[in-house]
Amino acid sequence: MQISISEKRVRVSQASAVKTLLERASMQDCNPNGSPCLVNIVWTKKDCPEPPESAEKCKQYRSLVARANFVANWTRPDISYTVNKLCKFMSNPGAVH
DSSP states (O other), rough: EEEEEEESSSSEOHHHHHHHHHHTTTOOTOOOSSSSTTTTTOGGGGSSOOOOOOOHHHHHHHHHHHHHHHHHHHOOGGHHHHHHHHTTTSSOOOOTO
């Protein structure tokens, strides 16, 4: 986390945390989007694969969502709703998650 202080402003940036998150998700060349998820999308348990994904894929998903949660809590409250919804599928994430 980088904190910059000027005369009347304090600026907090997590650019390095976001960059690391994108690199770990292999999304460093992605384009920005105004909304963190599709409008009116509803994720359900039906989106989870049967049988569950491999332990390694679940571990990677949990790691990415945890990092996104850290960013959302400190400097990006605009993505916190989406991150919260993704947290519900940490035990068995599907392709849509």
